Amino acid sequence: MYGPVMLDVVGTELTEADIARLTHPSTGGVILFARNFTSREQVTELVNTIHDVRNPPLPIAVDQEGGRVQRFREGFTRLPAARSILSYANNDIAQAANYARELGWLMASELRTVGVDFSFAPVLDLNYGVSVVIGDRAFGDTPDQVDSIASAWMLGARDAGMISVGKHFPGHGAVVADSHLALPIDERDKETLFKQDMQPFAKLIDQGLEGIMPAHVIYSQIDKDLAGFSFFWLQTVLRGELGFDGVIFSDDLSMKATDDTGDYPSRANAALSAGCDMVLVCNNPEAAEEVIIALEEYANPTASERCARLLGRASVSWDKLQTQDRWQKASQLAAAICAIQD
Secondary structure: OOOOEEEOOOOOOOOHHHHHHHOOOOEEEEEEOHHHOOOHHHHHHHHHHHHHHOOOOOOEEEOEEEOOEEOOOOOOOOOOOHHHHHHHOOOOHHHHHHHHHHHHHHHHHHHHHOOOOEEOOOEOOOOOOOOOOOHHHOOOOOHHHHHHHHHHHHHHHHHOOOOOEEEEEOOOOOOOOOOOOOOOEEOOOHHHHHHOOOHHHHHHHHOOOOEEEEOOOEEOOOOOOEHHHOHHHHHHHHHHHOOOOOEEEEEEOOOHHHHHHOOHHHHHHHHHHHOOOEEEEOOOHHHHHHHHHHOOOOOOHHHHHHHHHHOOOOOOOHHHHHOOHHHHHHHHHHHHHHHHHO
């Protein structure tokens, strides 16, 4: 059984306190950050140690989108920002999708060599030119651009044995505020959101998208709660209208946008009650401790079964990966796109 909490670890090796939190039955996964990485060899050992702590092993995630958001860098291929793919393809969506599939495979195949199970990607937000926190993390400005390119990226990751997590449902790109630092409020109506921002989510769900992370945004014309704490968004729309049956992750409960929901256990309970399968508590070991203790009696067998699908499939060694023609071409593609991005 997987617990409902995904948390992080302090450094490049597990401490006794880390192990105590990881072995707690409320824990269901681990997210790694740049501070947990110094080299491929080191992170492979860390990942193996985490996987060995529990049986079945805890799924391990990282944010490895590319561009600004790439936690593992030295020794890994530098990945371009999502928006650069379409630019490199001269705004040809079909060509950009071909490139994206290779880059999704490249990202996933490299992470799988060190044992990481999945990345929190792709970003499915539209770029409206107002959100600094989204910006070039978006694959494009229109629903057709984003859903075509992101779906190809997802299929590439799947080729490498990795699931995908679309974010930030139902769309974060039209708000100025950064939810890490403030509470964003989107005042658009339901019809606009459904026609624009939600189209990429709907398309990827139809193609088997395995995970979704809702936005820490309030859509004030539609529902009073943050999307990640909203029964309407998670149950009525995501599960009901869109038919999504994958894992719903909360965004990090340490983000400023969640402050009005209460203390950390209150935030976790609100997210789970709304329909999240797993909640993230990052960069705050004391808060993670509070949450896993508060959820000791919590049980959701359906969510646990969904989370079992997060583990990556078989992978090859780094040395063998480098001999593959697909890796060589994909890494050259990434370098070429990064060159124009710079």
